[in-house]
Amino acid sequence: MREQILENIKDALMRADRENVTKFTKLALDRSVEIKKILDDGLIAGMEIISNKFKCGEIFIPEVLISAKAMHAGMAVLEPHFVKCGIKPIGKVIIGTVKGDLHDIGKNIVSMMLKGACFEIEDFGIDVPPEKFVEAAKKQEIAIVAMSSLLTTSMNSMKDTINALIKSGIRDRVKVMVGGAPVTQGFADLIGADCYAKDASQAVDKAKELLKIKNLK
Ligand code: B12
The missing domain is CATH 3.40.50.280 (Cobalamin-binding domain)
Structure with a gap:
């Protein structure tokens, strides 16, 4: 089930489907998938596929740009969960x-x-x-x-x-x-x-x- 959610994030990112990137990233958090796993195996993994398609000439700048926006939407869901530091900044x-x-x-x-x-x-x-x-x-x-x-x-x-x-x-x-x-x-x-x-x-x-x-x- 958790693996399937990560697959869904990747898939939505590849389709530059911002709404579903947001939805499945939230769902992954709800199902207690580790944030680092959501980032590495969901969002960054999806972006790697985009990179490869761009490299091969299968997709072009406009598509990459829309996927990048979808990536930002997913990261915005994760960000508040990273920033839970409660102690004095270390530098x-x-x-x-x-x-x-x-x-x-x-x-x-x-x-x-x-x-x-x-x-x-x-x-x-x-x-x-x-x-x-x-x-x-x-x-x-x-x-x-x-x-x-x-x-x-x-x-x-x-x-x-x-x-x-x-x-x-x-x-x-x-x-x-x-x-x-x-x-x-x-x-x-x-x-x-x-x-x-x-x-x-x-x-x-x-x-x-x-x-x-x-x-x-
Ligand atoms: C998304 C993307 C775009 C998007 C950027 C959107 C955005 N908001 O960032 C858009 C469409 C705008 C774009 C434009 C261009 N792009 Co571009 N793009 C990419 C692509 C496909 C993915 C980059 C990415 O986000 N990767 C995912 C992230 C998570 O990985 P990352 O950035 O590497 O970051 C990780 C590490 O490197 C490290 N890291 C990153 N920064 C830092 C900083 C510090 C301090 C540390 C410690 C670590 C660290 O940690 C990160 C997380 O783990 C790459 C392909 C690739 N293989 O990199 C091409 C790529 C970088 N682009 C390329 C090119 C050529 C361009 C354009 C010139 C295309 C054009 N003809 O206009 C323009 C340049 C515009 C400009 N002046 O910058 C080339 C660069 C080739 C080269 N040798 O220089 C690449 C490699 C594609 C290719 N194979 O040809 N691009």
Whole structure:
């Protein structure tokens, strides 16, 4: 039954059927399916199928965009259940998709899971220029600057942001975390980031490691 609900979420996402994505995501929660399972085996699994169809030329940008909206609808159902942290935030993270890049699904998942793990999050959205990260990090006490990139052409903006942090003299005050489908550990090392994570769960573990916080949620 639970497996069937996850199948229904995937199926609705593939059909870009926002109403049913919402309905089956709520149903999965009602049936006590673990949130991480709903995310990984329902919503993200559905998005992977969309990715493959897009890659093969079976579907095009407009269809992907509608499925992305359905994905956001499912995530909106899950979000309040992630954010149940009741204790003082363990550090502030500013996060955004870098300049030139409009992809935000993965970044939003990372943001949601960090929030659920008691980090305070300020999400700058998409197409975020280096100056915006730097200005925020200058004005407030920021523990981690987190950047997402899904395009090989926007990855260099991560490097530009790190350079801008160095230039403004605050690189030592913050940790830099990077991720997104084309980003690798090698790339993170090359640009001088403090950490790379391949998915949202790993992002939570690594963010805690960066701040040396253990055993929290
Ligand atoms: C959905 C999608 C779109 C949607 C985006 C909607 C939205 N609101 O995000 C739309 C239709 C708008 C779109 C547009 C374009 N897209 Co697009 N898109 C995709 C697609 C199919 C899925 C991406 C996705 O959401 N995946 C699901 C999420 C959950 O995975 P994820 O993002 O990787 O995130 C996970 C991890 O990477 C990690 N992570 C992500 N961010 C971060 C950040 C940190 C700090 C950390 C630690 C971890 C982390 O954790 C996440 C959760 O586990 C990918 C295919 C793919 N294989 O990635 C193409 C893809 C990324 N797009 C591509 C292209 C080319 C484009 C366009 C240029 C197409 C065009 N001709 O216009 C435009 C670019 C627009 C722009 N300037 O950004 C290419 C990029 C190729 C390349 N080498 O650069 C891809 C790979 C498709 C392909 N195979 O050709 N796209």
